[in-house]
Amino acid sequence: MNKIFKISLLVGTRPNIVKISQFSSVFKEYDHFDLKIIHSNQHYSESVSSIFFTQFGIEADVILPKFNGDASAHLGHIIQYLSVELMNDKPDLLIVVGDVNSTLAGAIVANKMGIQLAHLESGLRSFDRRMPEEINRIIVDELSDYYFVTEQSGLDNLRKEGKNMNQVFLVGNTMIDSLIAFNQNIQSKSFPFEYDMNLPFLAVTLHRPSNVDNLDGLLKILALLKYCSKYFQIIFPMHPRTKKNIDIFNLTGDFENIAQVIYTEPLDYFTFQKLISLSGGVITDSGGIQEETTFIGVPCVTLRENTERPVTIDMGTNELMDFDPPKILEKLNQLREKKSQIPPLWDGRSTERIAEKLNEIFSA
Known part of the structure; x- marks a missing residue:
C-alpha cells in the first residue's frame, strides 16, 4: 500500500483529550496513516x-x-477556522470525539467539504433534548460515515435509528485506554492539598449548568455538603463555572464555612484519577466520571435525571439520584456491596481496534 491516508483528529475539551491519549502512538504503527x-x-x-x-x-x-x-458564536468561529485548516490539508478522514460543540462543528465542516467523518463515542443517548450535548450527538451521528461505539446501548440506538450497521463498530472505551496506560503515573501522584489520611473521604465534582447556574441548584449543593461532611471528609475540585456562580450568588462564605470540606482548583488528570481511586465514593454530574468509576470499581452517584451511559448503571457502580443527602449516602453504601462488572472491551485496546478497523476500511 503506497498511498498515505491523512487523518485529522479534532479535540476541544479535557475529556476529549483523555479519550485520544493513545492515538499518536498507535497510529504510528501504520506507515500509511x-x-x-x-x-x-x-x-x-x-x-x-x-x-x-x-x-x-x-x-x-x-x-x-x-x-x-x-x-453559538464560538461554534461559528470553530467552523470558520477549521474549514480553512481542512481546506489546506485535505484529509481523507476527520475523526470527532464525544459530544461537545467542537464535535458538532467538525461534523458540519466535514459534511460541507465532502470529507469522510468518523464519530468516536457514537450512539450514546440520554433521550433528553434539553441537553445541548444530546442535540450534538444526534446531529453528529446523522452526518457520520463511521461509528465507533463504547457500549451496547450505542449499538442498539444506532440500529433503531436506521444506521448502516456495517459501518458501526463496537470498539470499547478509549478513556479506559488512558486509565490503563497511565496507571503507574496515577498511583505515583501526591495530592497538592492536606487532608486527614486516617478518615474516609468522598470526591465531589459538580459543574453542569442545571446544577450550578441557578440559586436553587447551588443551595442544594450547599445542603448536600453540609450533610455529607458530618460523616466524611469531602474533597471538592471546583470547576471555574461552579466557583464563579457561587461568587455571583454571594454564597462563598456559606461554602467556606462548612467543616470537613476541602476545596481545590481543578486537578490534573493523574491527580484526579488518584483522588477517585482512593475515595469512598464519588458524587458527580459528569459523564466520563461515571465510566471511570465503573472501571475502577468505586461507588458513584450521578446527580442527573438521566445518563447517556447506561452500562455504568446496568453493569457498573453508578446510580442516578436527586439531591437527597441521606439517600445519597445510603446508596453509596449499597453500591460498595454491588457485584459490578467491567463492560466488554474496556480493556485498554480500544484505540488499537479503531486503527485496525480504519486500516481495513482504507485497504478495501
Whole structure:
C-alpha cells in the first residue's frame, strides 16, 4: 500500500483529550496513516487542556485561534477556522470525539467539504433534548460515515435509528485506554492539598449548568455538603463555572464555612484519577466520571435525571439520584456491596481496534 491516508483528529475539551491519549502512538504503527491532532481551542489554557497534553506526552499539531464569546458564536468561529485548516490539508478522514460543540462543528465542516467523518463515542443517548450535548450527538451521528461505539446501548440506538450497521463498530472505551496506560503515573501522584489520611473521604465534582447556574441548584449543593461532611471528609475540585456562580450568588462564605470540606482548583488528570481511586465514593454530574468509576470499581452517584451511559448503571457502580443527602449516602453504601462488572472491551485496546478497523476500511 503506497498511498498515505491523512487523518485529522479534532479535540476541544479535557475529556476529549483523555479519550485520544493513545492515538499518536498507535497510529504510528501504520506507515500509511498520517495523523494530525487539531485542538479547536474550545477549552484551552495552561490549567485546563495544555497540561493534559503534557502529561500524556502528546502535542496538538494545530491549535485554532482563541475566541471569547457565547457558545453559538464560538461554534461559528470553530467552523470558520477549521474549514480553512481542512481546506489546506485535505484529509481523507476527520475523526470527532464525544459530544461537545467542537464535535458538532467538525461534523458540519466535514459534511460541507465532502470529507469522510468518523464519530468516536457514537450512539450514546440520554433521550433528553434539553441537553445541548444530546442535540450534538444526534446531529453528529446523522452526518457520520463511521461509528465507533463504547457500549451496547450505542449499538442498539444506532440500529433503531436506521444506521448502516456495517459501518458501526463496537470498539470499547478509549478513556479506559488512558486509565490503563497511565496507571503507574496515577498511583505515583501526591495530592497538592492536606487532608486527614486516617478518615474516609468522598470526591465531589459538580459543574453542569442545571446544577450550578441557578440559586436553587447551588443551595442544594450547599445542603448536600453540609450533610455529607458530618460523616466524611469531602474533597471538592471546583470547576471555574461552579466557583464563579457561587461568587455571583454571594454564597462563598456559606461554602467556606462548612467543616470537613476541602476545596481545590481543578486537578490534573493523574491527580484526579488518584483522588477517585482512593475515595469512598464519588458524587458527580459528569459523564466520563461515571465510566471511570465503573472501571475502577468505586461507588458513584450521578446527580442527573438521566445518563447517556447506561452500562455504568446496568453493569457498573453508578446510580442516578436527586439531591437527597441521606439517600445519597445510603446508596453509596449499597453500591460498595454491588457485584459490578467491567463492560466488554474496556480493556485498554480500544484505540488499537479503531486503527485496525480504519486500516481495513482504507485497504478495501
